[in-house]
Amino acid sequence: MGKLRQREEERLAPGHTGRPRPLRNLLLLLWTLLNCGLGVNAQGPGEWTPWGSWSRCSSSCGRGLSVRRRQCVRFPREELCWGDTHEYRLCQLPECPPGAVPFRDLQCALYNGHPVLGTQKTYQWVPFYGAPNQCDLNCLAEGHDFYHSFGRVLDGTPCRPGTQGLCVAGRCLSAGCDGLLGSDAREDRCGRCGGANDSCLFVQRVFRDAGAFAGYWNVTLIPEGARHIRAAHRSRNHLALMGGDGHYVFNGNWAVSPPGTYEAAGTRVVYTRVTGSEETLRAAGPTSEDLLLQVLLQEPNPGVEFEFWLPRERYGPFQAEAQGQGWSLRQPQPQEVDPQSPESPAAPTVIPPRTLGPTPDPCPPCPDTRGRAHRLLHYCxxxxxxxxxxxGRVRQAQETRYEVRVQLIYKNRSPLRALEYVWAPSRCPCPPLALHRDYLLAARRLISPDGTQDWLLLPHAGYARPWSPAEDSRVRLAARHCPL
Structure with a gap:
């Protein structure tokens, strides 16, 4: 039976002297018959009133919280509403002035000079952070070796100095990207709260130009708006970063800068160098202007890996500008790129896409991997x-890399991007994958010991079947035997 709205229920409450309209009388009569005369319980939960307005911030400076409330309106025998009566939101005010007393210190100081512990002795109290529950008001008696818990701290008290969590109803909660405490909403790689990585594109390439002379070589333009930027290489060469004003951020003018954190284009760039051979560059972004990544060559270039996420609307201009500058940016597969000959450093050799078929290097036949047992083994x-x-596909000395577009996910232990690389541990992978065909793949996650590589690995003689409705039914059946 349908439920009355809140204001209608309030008008029909006991003690009301006005005369309800005939429709309300009829609704009340039907409800009474169903719940009393026929002995049937009301179905489902009650209804929430609209959320109230947000309260003022709990703090006068720095971080605090606001709260809003709602009420559950329900008839007798009706279930409670599903959800919370209170919702908490992070609020950020101007930083507290130097010397301001922290919120927890103020709460402990309220008990200064007051007898506690059943005696007439008084103490001076300061916060104590070694107790198990960080949202209890645990205060240490100054000059003594004991502390006392005065109950919970007030809502909005930081859990610990220097942390992001705030105490709410005795629990330490952090805010999601929507600003709500306790929310699990997170930004996607594009910077959208709760997004699905569909408003940006992932650029991941390797700069392999050998370089005909020692000096600075352009690797890539990092456009305005780029996020989650990473570049790495293993050699005696050095990465260099130039700002939009033409000045170097680090490693410019033939001088090697120390590792550390540098400010550039509105973001922090973390530059690390391991003694001997490895350099990395990382930045969260988004960048507020274009950056130019270069490499200072001192020896032949073994390859500079770089990647970043870029808003879709900026990808086309980025490609056009990069190609207009004559930089040898590697295009996403299906093009296959061979290392460049030293005689022509500015013009990479590009081999047109080709399909799997007879090759000058014969590959042995793959083992038979058909059958239900094989499918269950690899699915589980x-x-x-x-x-x-x-x-696309790139064959290297020890492995084959496929670029794939993910269309439907049956099982994933961590998020998958729309475009992924899948690695097979052989130049003659089994089973082989043909270009421009759809497959149902079972892959494992492989992280290198040093944490620099995170691969989707297609094991040798693994599970890779041309997709069909029948294959879809088989894999869904396999999911029943080995749930996540």
Whole structure:
């Protein structure tokens, strides 16, 4: 039976002397018959009133919280409403002035000079952070070796100095990207709260130009708006970063800068160098202007890996500007790129896409991997099962890399991007994947010991089937035997 709105229920409450309209009388009569005369309980929960307005910030400076409330309106025998009566939001005010007394210190100081512990002795109290529950008001008696808990701290008290969590109803909660405490909402790689990485594109390439002379070589333009920027290489060469004004951020003018954190284009760039051979550059972004990544060559270039996420609307201009400058940016597969000959440093050799077929290097036949047992083994033992289209392939000395577009996910232990690389541990992978075809793949996650590589690995003789409705039914059946 339908439920009355809140204001209608209030008008029909006991003690009301006005005369309800005939429709309300009829609704009340039907409800009474169903719940009293027929002995049937009301179904479902009650209804929430609209949220009230947000309260003032709990703090006068720095971080605090605001709260809003709602009420559950329900008839007798009706279930309670599903959800919370209170919602808490982070509020950020101007930083507290130097010397301001922290909120927890103020709460402990309220008990200064007052007898506690059943005696007439008084103490001076300061916060104590070694107790198990950080949202209790645990205060240490100055000059003594004991502390006392005075109950919970007030809502909005920081859990610990220097942390982001705030205490709410005795629990330490952090805010999601929506500003709500206790929320699990997180920004996607594009910077959208609760997004699905669909408003930006992932650029991931390797700069392999050998370089005909020692000096600075352009690697890539990092456009305005780029996020989650990373570049790395293993050699005696050095990464260099130039700002939009033409001045170097680090490693410019033939001088090697110390590792550390540098401010550039509105973000912090973390530059690290391991003694001997490895350099990395990382920045969260978004960048507020274009940056130019270069490499200072002192020896042949073994390859500079770089990646970043870019808003979709900026990808086209980025490609056009990079190509207009003559930089040898590697295009996403299906193009296959061979290392460049030293005689032509500015013009990479590009081999047109080709399909799998007879090759000058014969590959042995693959083992038979058909059957239900093989499907269950790989489905249950994999980290990812998904349908994907093969966009490109690069064969290297010890492995084959496929670029795929993920179309449907059956199982994933961590998020998958729309475009992914899948690695097979051989130049003659089994089973082979043909370009521009859809497959159902079972892959494992492989992280290198030093944490620099995070791969989707297609094991040798693994599970890779051309997708079909029948294959879809088989894999869904396999999911029943080995749930997540």
């Amino acid at each position: 033992g994999s980290d990812f099962v998904f349908r994907a289209r093969v966009l």
